[in-house]
Amino acid sequence: MTVSASAETPPAAARHVRCAVERAWCYLNRAMDGGAPSAQLSLDVSFSRSFSGAGARAVLREHLGADPGFDLADEAFTAMVALMLLPPAATAEEKSLALRLGRQIEAARWQRRYRFFLGANGFPADTDCTGLAVGALYQHGLLTAADLTAHVADLLHAAAPADSVPRPYGDDDALRARVFMVYWEDGLEPHALRRGRKHDPVACANALYTAQLSDLHAESESAAAVVSTSTRYLAEHLESGRYLNGTRYYPSPDAFLYALSRLCARFPSSAQVYSAPLRRALQEHEEANSSPRNGGEPGPLALAFRTLAADNLGLTAGQDQRHALLARTQQSDGSWPASPYYRMGRFPVYFGSPYLTTAFALAALRTRQTLQAAAPHSFSGRTAAPTG
Structure with a gap:
């Protein structure tokens, strides 16, 4: 994998990375006043002009001549992502942050499902949010094994029906039988808007991750079928090269490659399927x-x-240079600038924030390599922390 070489000497670069980690951690805590701040929205990928969710409906009407049909309220998805990226707590500060994020996430729960937005604005719960939320809460000890099983049992009901009509791979409107859809579309959630049956590979990967955390796929034939078929669907998406176009909700190809890598890191069965083609895809991309x-x-x-x-x-090849480059692009307040992480499906409206970018950057700088090199007394110096 090719990256620009760092001009710093190795010891100086390592110190710079450790300093960036501390500053980023301080920023994330400082920016969180009662909860992770909601993402900003923008009509362009540069985020040269952004607006809040509260004003988004009016902006869409003015600039796109379209009405999404609901108010884009404050969201809980940022908190879900932040908790997913936070390693299982080992310090009082980390435990406090995990608990605050957990409370924010719970405010977006409907029964065994989780919504993108805080409050009931008509937008339904989805499998992407549910997969991220349930997996993160469980891995931080905020959900019991019994709760995990119950959530996953409901998550599996969001797989496309077994009698879905098969179509050639590459048909954007095709439903794949027994593959996780984005929405349940079962009509159970009251006052929820119908969003239509559809897939998104990143959302599918996040749902698949959490589904495999439970033992249901080993105990139930129907659950095993959903896991197996969703695994094949993601492998096809990777090997076809279609990931280079982004997905319906995630514009960056790198978002898909990262989501797939999480499966490899956690589940040997996933690594067996994805590791070799994923390594090639990372290098080529x-x-x-x-x-x-x-x-x-x-x-x-x-x-x-x-x-x-x-x-x-x-x-490990190229990681030192990536760490150094990431540290050099940090802003003076400890953050990194907003960048599109996800987008609305029907409209070119992008979601991102310094908080989201910083959460990912901090996790990237706190990889196994930098944790092992850090000073023992440092916050970033723990040696037993899985990567987000």
């Missing part, structure tokens, strides 16, 4: 998109995705 001769270095969010993916796959 980086060589094609991030060298100076091809347009310059990647943005901080893309770089964080690639660093995390490499760490999840056990790749």
Whole structure:
């Protein structure tokens, strides 16, 4: 994997990375006043002009001539992502942050499902949020094993029906039987808008991750079928190269590669399927998109995705340079700038924030390599922390 070389000496670069970790941690705590701040929205990927969820409906009417049909309220998805990226707590500060994030996430729960937005604005719970929320809460000890099983049992009901009509792979409107859909569409959630039956590979990967945390797929034939078929669906998406176009809700190819790498890091069965093609895809994508001769270095969010993916796959080549480059792009307040992480499906409206980018950047800088090199007394110096 090709990245720009660092001009710093190795000891100086390592100190710079450790300093960046501490500053980023301080920023995330300082920015969280009662909860992780809601993402900003923008009509352009540069986030040159952004607006809040509260004003989004009016902006869409004015600039796109369209009404989404609901108010884009404050959201809980940022908290779900932040908790997913936070290693299981080992210090009082980390435990406090995990508990605050957990409370914010619980405010978006409906029965065994989790919504993107805080409050009931008509937007239904979805499998992406539920997968991230349930997995993160469980791995931080905020859900019991029994709760996990109950959540996963409901999550499995969001798989496309077994009698879905098969179509050639690549048909954007195709439903794949027994593959996780984005929405349940079962009509159980009161006052929820119908969103239509559809797949998104990143959402599917996040749902699959949490489904495999429970033992249901080993005990139930129907659960095993959903896990197996969803696994094949993601493998096809990777090997077809369609991930290079982004997904319906995640515009960056790196977001998909990172989501798949999480499965490899946690589940040997997933690693057996994805590791080899994923390593090739990471190398090819980086060589094609991030060298100076091809347009310059990647943005901080893309770089964080690639660093995390490499760490999840056990790749060390180029990681020192990635860490140094990421540390150099940190802003004076300890954050990294907003960048599109996800988008609305029907409209070119992008969600991102300094908080989200910083959460990913911090996780990328706190990989196994930097944790082992850090000073024992440092917050970042724990040696037993899985990568997000």
